[in-house]
Amino acid sequence: MKLRFYLNNVEVEYEIQPDEYLAQVLRRNGVLSIRIGCDESACGSCTVLVDDKPVLSCGLLAAKVEGKHVTTVEGIQEEANRLADYFGDEGADQCSFCSVGFALIVHALRKEYKNPTDEQIKDYIVGNICRCTGYQSQFKAIKAYLKEAK
Amino acid sequence: MSKKFKVVNNKTHSVDGHAEMMGRAVYTQDYEAPGSLVLKMLRSPHPFARIKNIDTSKAESLNGVKCVLTYKNVPHVAFSRAGQGAPQPSPIDKFILDEYVRFVGDEVAVVAAINEKIAEDALKLIQVEYEVLEPVLDYKTAYKNKSVIHPESGISQAFEMGFRPKDNVAASYEMEVGNVEKELEKCDVVIEHTAETQAQAHAMLEPHCSNARLDEHNRLVIYTSTQTPFHIRRIMAQTLGMPLSQIRIVKPRVGGGFGGKQQFHCEMFVALVTLRTGLPSKMVYTREEVFASSYTRHPMCITMKIGADKDGTIKAIDCHALSDTGAYGEHALTVFMIVGSKVLPLYNKVNAVRFGGRVLYTNHVPAGAYRGYGAIQGNYVLESAIDILAEKLHMDPVELRKKNSMKEKETSPIFEIMGEGTKGTAMIMESCKLPYCIERGAELIDWKNKYPRKEVGPHKVRSVGCAIAMQGSGIPFSDMGSCAITLQDGGFYMVRCGATDIGQGSDTLISQIVAEELMTTVDKIVIYSSDTDLAPFDVGAYASSTTYISGNAAWKTAIKMRERLISEAATMLGVKENTVEFDGKKFVSGEKEISLFDLSNKLIYSAPQHQVAVTESYIGHVSPPPFMAAYAEVEVDTETGEYEVIEYVSVVDCGTTINPMLAKGQVEGGIVQGFGMASKEAVLYNKNGQMLSNSFLYYHVPTTKDIHKLTTEFADSYEPTGPFGAKSVGEIGIDTPPAVICNAIYNAVGVRINSLPITPEKILKAMKEKENR
CATH class of the missing domain: 3.90.1170.50 (Aldehyde oxidase/xanthine dehydrogenase, a/b hammerhead)
Known part of the structure; x- marks a missing residue:
């Protein structure tokens, strides 16, 4: 079947199978920024935004984004570049397989909260697993970024 | 001993962090x-x-x-x-x-x-x-079981490691220094402690x-x-x-990776x-x-017997262990030996020490290499046993550790006896700030005021626990790393090395080491690593070898490059080499000078027209251990057995931190992975040997909500054999959490949990049993 949606504000049309998930469809079409960590909607690495809301693309049937706006990290390059500075400052970038997911979840967090509390930040990013850093450096980096990028 | 550096030991961003966060195609599947x-x-x-x-x-x-x-x-x-x-x-x-x-x-x-x-x-x-x-699903019944897991022919051992497949033994090991039995008899106090560790998934x-x-x-x-x-x-x-x-x-x-x-x-x-x-x-x-279908950490059952005099002098340690290697014997012997060799030397003043046991085949998912590599298993049991001993001696556990633990310029006979699979290498601790780490950690957690416990609510108790740990820095006379540097026209350097960056940041710190020696900046270094066609040999990322072994190789190569550059500049300027000064950008001899930029272009395009390239290798002759002291404050709910780690303090001696932020990341990442093992992670099977915990939904790794406060500091330390004074830091962080949390829970509610993970159910059950006694 044909699937039409907006990928980073550009209309695209992909040929898909009805039972395919968005993560696979995007990767198959060259969007290699999608990192599939678990393929069972449990780790957060494959986060994308669908109509500005964070969604795990490995658990979303591709057909569901028909006509919608999908944002991947390619759509927020400048922001990801800046967030990477803050991650670098805190040494929060190790294997970075989770980093793209963090860039997108932080983008959504910024849109949803003006001045999030520590608890709100943690609640928001709790589904994004990182096995390398122990989270504290990431948390500090995200906090500093949110403060200065207001 | 601290030296001033310009690039090393200074904040430097990872060389790859931006590309990774921006979603570039950089991982295996992208190729x-x-x-x-x-x-x-x-x-x-x-x-x-x-x-x-x-x-x-x-x-x-x-x-x-x-x-x-x-x-x-x-x-x-x-x-x-x-x-x-x-x-x-x-x-x-x-x-x-x-x-x-x-x-x-x-x-x-x-x-x-x-x-x-x-x-x-x-x-x-x-x-x-x-x-x-008929499967064997319990390693305690595996030895000489009538079900033989490897009955086939054609399997072997490269050297004698106790491999007895007919008995389901993948490897075994025994060693003794002095006479443990005799020493224990002479001791005023002897304690014995047995505890079990579970299989842990790497979950990279x-x-x-x-x-x-x-x-x-x-x-x-x-x-x-x-x-x-x-x-x-x-x-x-x-x-x-x-x-x-x-x-x-x-x-x-x-x-x-984490060994996985x-x-x-x-x-x-x-x-x-x-x-x-x-x-x-x-x-x-x-x-x-x-x-x-990959592999896990080796589950183990370990018994420690420790004898001491009334004054708290530890005289003998007897350690016996059983390990479950699952279906295949990958890392069976070497992980097993680390239980002894990177744990027992912590208490080096003993008259006798013994270590031994077997590694058994079972029909579980194989066990293999995993960060900590036996040290976390051994540390959990030894450091719990030290607290048991302290209680029996009526001593503060911090004082007992200070009195008996390794200090600078000291050694342990274990180093010479036990290596990784083979004989070890004798060494003196040229850098060991463990006493400082213990002292400073106690200060940071406020041990004086918080030990042993404080009621903070109707059914909430807060307490503190501690443990110390050591690891190694590569395998001496085995691990080899190499590096090659070429000067490129345009005045920058191409570094090719075998060091394997798996996210720990080795490309970044190798770049820093080369930049420091060549008095330049990281942006003047282009690094390629771990492509067997393009990079020189390196054993790879394991055994905490990268900073020390590959780092030393890079440093040696950079030193050689600097000498070579000065010689080229001297020739070009027509002066003697010993009159040339190089500041990273230009070569000066009296009135004459030439910039690195001009030199690099002339070398390629005018005269003498040759590529300046150097290569060096490094093999360790010792394996200087990083050390650390760790403390945690926990709050336990006495009605539910639930607990939270309020703060985890780590004070680490890893020599010079080549990249302080990445070093901190290694420690904290290790702490949290170790905290997972201590508190919640467990590979579970049903009675048919099928793994139940085969998804992130059933195997819970720590999330950002589990972590409250990590306080991480580094001791001022300089390892004379390390690159710019560095030792390794990749594994040490993971070793302490099981013991620290076990000790803190004991101090809080008086029950010692002798199997990992330490869950609320186990705590509550133990508390009820204690009440009913």
Whole structure:
């Protein structure tokens, strides 16, 4: 079947199978920024935004984004570049397989909260697993970024 | 001893962090060749069985299937997937595919098809008739069990390691210094403590994956998510009977390893399929396969007997351990030995010390290399036992540790006796700030005021616990790393090294080391690592070797480059070498000078027109241990047994931190992974030997909500044999959490949990039992 949606504000049309998930469809079409960590909607690495809301693309049937706006990290390059500075400052970038997911979840967090509390930040990013850093450096980096990028 | 540095020991961003966050195609799966065949594995539904018949004809005739591999059509050569040096210190007990399957999830057949759907359909068409055998699912019953897990011929050991497959023994080890029995008899106080550790999953985020193709020279090129590209190449060549020259292993960015990618996973299968079909191929483990068909940490049962005098002088330690290596003996011996060799020397003033036991085969998922590598298991039991001893002596556990632990310029006879699989190497602790670490950690956690406990609510108690730990820095006289630097026109440096960046940041710190020595900045360094065609040899990322071994190799190479540059400049300026001063940008001799930029261009384009390139290797002669002291404050709910870690304090001596932020990241990442093992992570099986915890939904790794406050500091320390004074830091962080949390819980509510993970259920149950006693 044909699937039409907006990928980073550009209309695209992909040929898909009805039972395919968005993560696979995007990767198959060259969007290699999608990192599939678990393929069972449990780790957060494959986060994308669908109509500005964070969604795990490995658990979303591709057909569901028909006509919608999908944002991947390619759509927020400048922001990801800046967030990477803050991650670098805190040494929060190790294997970075989770980093793209963090860039997108932080983008959504910024849109949803003006001045999030520590608890709100943690609640928001709790589904994004990182096995390398122990989270504290990431948390500090995200906090500093949110403060200065207001 | 501290020295002032410009690049090293200063804040430097990771060289790859931006590209990774911006989503560039940098990981193994991003390098799949177009049109790659998709590989899927048929796996055993039985914990132990022999394949009586396997019929792949229907699968092979399915349109789109290009190749099916079974034990009948692949080379029958035993090897070890362990990914270690030569001779391999693990039993050679695995075949690429075998007629026996030894755990639920073991490899039966591989299908290669033009897409995933066809590959999966083809798996269903393979007909297998199994002779189901009686499995061994408890390692305590494995020794001389009537079920023999490795009855086959053709398996071996590269040297005597106690490998007795007929008894289900993968390896065994015994050593003794002095006479432990006699010393214990003389002691005023003797305590004995037994505890068990569970299997832990690595749970790195990037699943195991490899892809293969034949290149323009018809050579086999494999991109793979590995910690050991050179070992993979060597072992693959031996096992497939290919010349080494026909294989190229490329390691792109790796999405986490923690030991989980030291060994073989997909490499052999993509190689075979591509060699047979001539087509590119790829294999990516599902998350279920990552959990249930790769390998775990070795579960162990360890007993410590410690004897001391009334004044708290520890006189003897007796340690006996049993380890479960699962279906294959990967890292069986070497992990086992670390339980002794990187734990017991902490208390080096004993008159006698003994260590020994067996590593047993079972029909569980194999165990293998995992950050901490035996030290975390040993540390949990030893450091719990030290607290038990302190209580019996009526001593503060911090004081007991201060009195008996390793100090600078001291040694332990264990270093000479125990290495990794073989004899060890004697060494003196040239850098050991453990006393400072213990002192400073106690200060940071406020031990004086918080030990032993404080009621903070009607059913809430807060308390503190502590432990100390050590690790190593590579394997002496075994681990070798190399580096090559070429000066490029334009005045920058091309660094090629074997050091394997798996996310820990080795490309960044190697760049820093080279930049420091050449008095330049990291942006003047272009680094390529771990491509067996392009980079010089390095054993890979394991045994906490990278900073120390590969770092030393890079430093040696940079020193040589600096000498070479001065010599080239002297020739060009027509002066004597010893009159030339180099500040990283220009060479000055009296009135004469030339910039590095001009020198580099003249060298290439005018005269003498040659490439300035140097290469060096480094092999460790000692393995200076990093040390740390760790403290945690916990709050326990006495009604539910639930607890939270309020703060975790780590004070670490890893010598100079080459990259302080990345070093901190290693410590804190290790702490949280260790906290996972201490508090919640457990690989669980049902009674049929099937893994239950085969998904992130059932295997819970720590999340950002589990972590409250991590306080991490580094001692001012300088290791004279390390690059710019550095020791390793990759593993030490993971060692302490089980013991620290166990001790803190005991101090809070008076129960000691003797099996990991320390769950609220276990705490509550133990509290009830204590009440009823």
